[in-house]
Every structure is written in structure tokens, then in C-alpha cells.
Amino acid sequence: MTLLEIKALSVTFPSNTGPVQAVRRVDLQIERGSIHGLIGESGCGKTMTGMALLGLAPQGARIAADVFRFDGMDLTTHAASLRGRRIALISQDPAAALNPVLTIGRQMDDVLRTHSAQPKAERRVAAVALLTATGLAGPELLLKRYPHQLSGGMQQRVVIAQALATGADFLIADEPTTALDVTVGAQVLALLRKLVAERGLTVLMITHDMDVVAAVCDRATVLYAGLSVEEGPARAILTHPRHPYAAALLAALPDAVPHGQRLAAIEGRIPSPTQPITGCAFALRCPSVMPVCHEVPPPRRGGSDHGWLCHLDGQAP
Template identity: 40%
Template structure:
């Protein structure tokens, strides 16, 4: 998605919420593991971040980094053999890991990346909307239908009364994603978790969905956790960004700071992969290799095998986060973070 096609950041994620108050969502040292017959996979390995009311926080990384498992953990949707093994997920001050997730089912809603899988193909869109309204707001009959129409209109679906009687396959990809967002809004949430909500859409529809989320955030004062692999989208949507790699957050910073002064080599590599940042006569840079499966506690930098700056120290100990700037809450888990000296990389002699 190019900057020309994306919405202005003055519209989405433009107000950072009440950063002086308690966060709406606070994730602390969260560890979600999957116990299989062969190994234990540490899919989310000790991550921490906050989301305040009214702000958009990005969680960005390649496929396999642990983004979707993080989203499912926050909503209590991790299926066996997965389990939240350690940490806290505090929503409005209550630790959901201890208290349970049911009491806040309507307060946190999720928008999945593929509307074709998120919608049930054998029920009309209207039935699915009315079911959500019945469960989360206690509405039924005429009241549920009227509110369902209002929700479809709110997400920009024309001729809403007729659309209620149609099935998901009768909707285009963009319309189906709007319907998924409408169902999420039927919960009347305070926090909207968007898990790659534009990945399955073309560039034009992506921009429309991002515009829609911006409008809804402004009108409903929603907090948004925006999960994606697309750094271009993150630049245009988020107030603050958490970069996740192999289950660990390797860098966090306000968006503008992160894009201007990245401190972790992985963040730099993701930024270099954005189309438009590379001269037209050069090949778009790629990160060699793949995200590793974290099948044990971190005893080294997990990015080291792919990192051009890696030295022996990177392979012998897991780096602690370095506070690059406490004033703007910028930290990176890299031994070179905050080092203004000349680092040429490569192995130690």
C-alpha cells in the first residue's frame, strides 16, 4: 500500500488517548505456549505492552512472529494444546488470566483478516448480526433488526435493510470485511483488536477500510490494537508501535520515532522492505531466512541468524531491552541499541 493510497494519519490514530491515566489494556510478561508431542513452542514469550483509551497501538512482524497468538490470548481464544502459562492481561484493571474472559466478552472485539472465514456461509449477514446483538446487548425482534441496519449503515454498506437478508458469498471482499466490523461493533466494545484486517483486500479497499476504522475510532472513542505485517499500513495508522519477532517484542516506540530512528536491525530490515523507500533501479531488499520456531526459552538473540550485524555475543545470551529514550518510551532488545558508535557488524575476530 503506497502512502498516496493510505489515509492521512491526522485521521486514524491521531489522538493518543489518555496516556497519563491507567491503560485500558495492559499486557505484562505474557507467555503463551503450545505443548505438542514433539516439543513445546513458545509462541508468545514474555511480551508486554499497553493500549490506552482512544489510541491505536501497532503490533507488527512477519508471519510466524506471534501476532495472531497474541490477539487470541488477549481475547481468551487460545485453543488446545495452547495455554497461557504466565503473565497478566489486565483490562480496565482486572487480570483476565485470573478472573476469566467471559465478563468482558463484549468489551473487547476482534476483526479477523479473512472475512470469508470470519463469516458463517450458511447464515445471512442479518442473522449473524442479530445473534451478536442478542448475546451482547440483549436485543431481539424488531429492536435487533433496526440496530443491525444501523450498524451496516455505520460501516458504509448501502441498502442495509436488503443486505441483512443476503449471505456472505453475495458480498464483495470489502463489503464482507465491513460486515465483520459491524458484527464486532455489535458488542459495543471499548477495544477493537484488528488482526490483519486489510491483508486479503486490494489497495483501494484497504484504504477504504482504514478510513472506516478512523471514522469509527473518532466517533466511538475506540482503542485499537492493529496487528499487521505491513509497515506501510502501520505508519499510517498507529500512534505507537511494538515490533514482534519469534514471540518477543524487540522494539517499541512512538510511530514517527520508530520510522525515523529505528534501533533494532529487524526493525530496520522491515522498514527497508517498504516499497517506495528503495530507489526504482534497485531490487527491493529482503530478509534472508525465516522466522524460527521458538521451541525453548530464549538463550540468544533469535534474530541473530538473519542479522547482518550479529556478533558472537548475540549468539550466547538473550539481549535485555535497552531504554533508548525514556522520554518517548523507546526501547530495543539489541546489544547495539543506543550505541552511536560506528558498528560495522560481522563476527568478532
């Protein structure tokens, strides 16, 4: 069942030199109980898409969409009230998400108190259970600790425990393992996978890292310059990408990819967000560019569950 459905999302900032298009046209459809990857180079609009879903786009941002729906509710009006209730953010920097001057116990309790009418003793039991569910050992002792006494991986688990404490069933994980070392990052990914399986959570996994997509994503959407250019099963995108941009991202990775490898650089740069795009956004960097690429590319489908935007039929070189 579809939990999140977005069609033609745009996030635009008015400026003196014309509109800054942080997100131009993003489509997302995410099934309940799945992990959906959002992939693309720096600046392509991943975080801004997540912020729009959370009702946290910066002041001045103009958000528009043909469809912008979470569990049947219109996010245009409900995003802010769903945040911290149904939708939670797991960011790259867990230390910044935690209050440095309050103990873990106090911070867990603050969340639980807001979300339930349980008496204090029961909230403590709930806090211990949630910390245990995120794989933290010695939860009783942990309640007395301050964030700086925890490693980055432990802090990220506490942030996830807090998200669970709100009752959120949709997590937006924005590069959740980027600041962690490889082994710890892999453990946090395994935890998210386990929570999806056991609790039916749904995750939007924002990442640069194809290893993350391979490790945990069911499906994925590739963004380029604020546009969804390919969407399909994660495995199909990793092994048989249809859009030349997705193919270039993968081809540019060295064969022996060190674990935790970020997206390899492709020659050239994404178009500036102030630059209007006519035709295909990737044409300037595309190894398969043809004269027709100056016209808007058609949507294409390979099977029922894989789509991309290109003048080519998906037999990317």
C-alpha cells in the same frame, strides 16, 4: 489511560521434543482510544498473542504472564467472558466469520438480541444504524442479503458492525485488509480510524504491512521469534527504528514501495519455536552482531516512550 497491559506473556505447547514456544515474552501496553500495531515476520507469534487475549489459544496451550490485564481485569480468568462483550476479533477472512446460510439481518439480529433486551423493531433500527456507521450504503436492503452476495470489503464492514453490536470497545484486527484489494483495504483502515475517533474504540492492529502501520497506528510493537524487541510511537519506529531487526525490516523494503507491500524478506529465518534462545534472538541474522550478543540484551530506552532490547544503544546502521 491504559486499557490493556501485558508483561512477559508466553504461550507454550508441550511436545515430545520439548516445549514449542509460540510466544516467548511479549509485553504490550495499549492506551484507550488508540491503534497499536503488532508487527513481525510470519511465525513470530502475532496471531497467537491475539488468540491468548481472546481466550482462544488452541487446546494444550499453556499461557503464562507476569501481568495480563484488560481494564483492571485479569485476562487469565476473564478472557473468555470478555470475548464477544468487550473484546472482538476482526480476522483476515470475513467470509469465514459470517454464517453463509443466514441473512445479514438475521446475523446482526442474533448479536443484538444477545446483548440487549430491545424489542425486535428497535433491534432492526439498531442494525440499520450500525451498518450505516460502518459506511455500508442501502442498509435496509443489505439486511436481506446473504454474505456471498457481498464483496469482501462489504463483508468486513458487516463483521465490524457485528463487533460494534456486541458493545465491544477493544478490537483485535488480525491482518484485516490482507485479503482485500488495496483501495478497499485502505477504506476499511479509514473506517477503523474513524470508529476510534468517534467511539473511543481501541484496536490492536496485527500486520505484516508497514503501510498499515504508517496509515493508522499510533504506537507499535515489533515482535521477533515470539519476543517484543521494540515498542514506541509508530512514526518513530518507521522513521528511526532502534532495533537492528526493525531497521532491517524497513531497509529491506524497496524505495518505491508499492502500496500494500508486505514486510520484505530478510536473509535467514527466525529461530524455530522449539529452539531455546540464549542471548539475543536476532544475533544469527544481525548485521551488527558482536561477541556480546550471545548474552541476553539489556532493555534500552530512547526518551520516555520508546524502548528496545539490544546491546547497541539504538544507533542502528
